[in-house]
Amino acid sequence: MKKINVGLLGLGTVGSGVVKIIKDHQDKLMHLIGCPVEVTKILVKDIEKARQVVVDKNYLTKDVYEVIRDPEVDVVIEVMGGIEETKDFLLEALQNKKHVVTANKDLMAVYGSELLSVATENGCDLFYEASVAGGIPILRGLVDGLASDRINKLMGIVNGTTNFILTKMSKYGSPYDEVLKEAQDLGYAEADPTADVEGLDAARKMAILSRLGFSMNVDLEDVSVKGISSVTAEDINYSKRLGYTMKLIGVAQRQGEKVEVSVQPTLLPDYHPLASVNDEYNAVYVYGEAVGETMFYGPGAGSLPTATAVVSDLVGVMKNMRLGVNGNSAVAPQFDKNLKLPEEIYSQRFLRIHVADQVGAFSKITSLFSERGVSFEKILQLPLKKDDLAEIVIVTHQASQKDFEEILQLLNDLAVVDNVKSTYRVEGNSWT
Ligand SMILES: NC(=O)C1=CN([C@@H]2O[C@H](COP(=O)(O)OP(=O)(O)OC[C@H]3O[C@@H](n4cnc5c(N)ncnc54)[C@H](OP(=O)(O)O)[C@@H]3O)[C@@H](O)[C@H]2O)C=CC1
Ligand SMILES: N[C@@H](CC=O)C(=O)O
Numbered sequence: 001m002k003k004i005n006v007g008l009l010g011l012g013t014v015g016s017g018v019v020k021i022i023k024d025h026q027d028k029l030m031h032l033i034g035c036p037v038e039v040t041k042i043l044v045k046d047i048e049k050a051r052q053v054v055v056d057k058n059y060l061t062k063d064v065y066e067v068i069r070d071p072e073v074d075v076v077i078e079v080m081g082g083i084e085e086t087k088d089f090l091l092e093a094l095q096n097k098k099h100v101v102t103a104n105k106d107l108m109a110v111y112g113s114e115l116l117s118v119a120t121e122n123g124c125d126l127f128y129e130a131s132v133a134g135g136i137p138i139l140r141g142l143v144d145g146l147a148s149d150r151i152n153k154l155m156g157i158v159n160g161t162t163n164f165i166l167t168k169m170s171k172y173g174s175p176y177d178e179v180l181k182e183a184q185d186l187g188y189a190e191a192d193p194t195a196d197v198e199g200l201d202a203a204r205k206m207a208i209l210s211r212l213g214f215s216m217n218v219d220l221e222d223v224s225v226k227g228i229s230s231v232t233a234e235d236i237n238y239s240k241r242l243g244y245t246m247k248l249i250g251v252a253q254r255q256g257e258k259v260e261v262s263v264q265p266t267l268l269p270d271y272h273p274l275a276s277v278n279d280e281y282n283a284v285y286v287y288g289e290a291v292g293e294t295m296f297y298g299p300g301a302g303s304l305p306t307a308t309a310v311v312s313d314l315v316g317v318m319k320n321m322r323l324g325v326n327g328n329s330a331v332a333p334q335f336d337k338n339l340k341l342p343e344e345i346y347s348q349r350f351l352r353i354h355v356a357d358q359v360g361a362f363s364k365i366t367s368l369f370s371e372r373g374v375s376f377e378k379i380l381q382l383p384l385k386k387d388d389l390a391e392i393v394i395v396t397h398q399a400s401q402k403d404f405e406e407i408l409q410l411l412n413d414l415a416v417v418d419n420v421k422s423t424y425r426v427e428g429n430s431w432t
């Protein structure tokens with residue numbers, strides 16, 4: 001085979017890692033694919049900008065069409081970010097018969113199905129391993145490693161920035177804003193970190209994971225999302241006191257033909273393997289009917305970890321090129337989309353309430369739960385040093401989302417309730 005030429009869109013955190021890995025691991029790549037591979041064109045915004053890697057400036061261009069229309073470019077690697085215009089660039093690259101590798105979960109969450117079908121129409125590969133959980137080969141794990149199994153549930157820590165923040169807040173009591181800035185300085189956070197802390201980045205990844213895990217076209221808008229910006233030190237401390245660890249968890253659960261996908265701050269029992277996934281690390285805990293419980297763990301962000309997944313996808317494209325079998329990236333969904341209703345979504349719940357410290361207050365509260373058949377796993381009541389109030393912390397057993405939302409509404413209407421301070425989903429005690 002002749003030398004394979006790569007056009008790189010972006011030379012930032014991930015793009016720099018891609019250049020470094022292709023250069024440093026050239027011998028292994030040659031052994032795997034039987035020919036050299038070279039990055040011959042690189043799109044950037046600023047030609048003069050200082051770079052994390054040494055590149056020949058003649059390879060740099062500000063004109064994307066010099067990359068996606070170059071007849072010598074065989075594979076386009078997109079690590080520039082963005083959604084709308086980047087989608088158009090990749091569509092043109094595919095229509096120009098260029099294979100595509102991308103790390104862009106924002107793009108794949110919204111336009112993945114369309115891009116995959118255009119790739120197939122043009123006999124091109126479109127691989128996106130790096131778009132979910134950075135360097136962890138979770139997409140190949142689901143599609144190849146667990147191909148024979150029926151996935152019942154996925155639970156993921158798939159955003160490194162928020163995991164880094166919650167780890168520091170839990171372990172050291174670090175202030176939220178200070179740790180967010182640290183995560184940004186370390187290159188973990190998106191250009192606009194709102195996508196990280198409000199859960200949208202994790203939701204995009206859970207949509208991608210659910211599509212592959214459940215073989216169903218789950219869309220981003222099907223994922224209910226709550227971020228970590230409202231998580232308080234009190235909630236973290238109560239979680240720890242009750243034997244739980246607070247994490248931003250993506251949950252994708254299938255029962256029969258119906259699925260539910262959500263992202264929210266979640267309490268995990270300290271003994272759950274996901275509870276020990278800390279800092280910028282990611283992990284995806286997979287429940288399969290045959291395999292049982294497996295966990296994929298590793299760095300979810302960072303230059304070289306993410307670039308490892310990108311270059312591994314490139315190897316997959318090049319192997320297919322050598323065998324002449326490109327153009328089969330898209331796997332048609334086996335099931336029509338079928339989402340659970342609120343009354344079908346069950347989980348344990350944590351809630352913290354401020355109530356009047358008076359006779360009968362507690363029984364008025366517990367009756368709202370018992371009337372709906374919701375029982376308690378743990379209860380704490382402590383006096384507050386103000387306004388004759390007490391603080392009640394409850395961990396329920398399984399309750400439907402519908403029942404729990406009704407209870408919350410009724411609690412807010414109760415005279416003895418001063419304020420429902422916080423509520424969280426609790427996972428990991430059982431996977432039903
Ligand atoms: N950082 C991480 O850990 C991870 C990132 N990702 C994803 O990888 C992608 C890249 O992320 P990252 O490397 O961190 O981003 P950076 O912001 O570090 O790099 C983006 C690069 O793309 C170039 N670029 C962006 N827009 C344009 C444009 N319109 N025209 C020309 N050049 C452009 C920039 O040029 P210039 O350098 O000149 O400004 C820069 O080189 C994103 O989709 C991100 O979500 C996925 C997993 C992990
Ligand atoms: N901002 C993202 C980067 C990788 O996708 C994260 O924090 O995980």
Ligand code: NA
Pocket residue numbers: 129130131132133134135136137138139309
């Ligand atoms: Na990955």
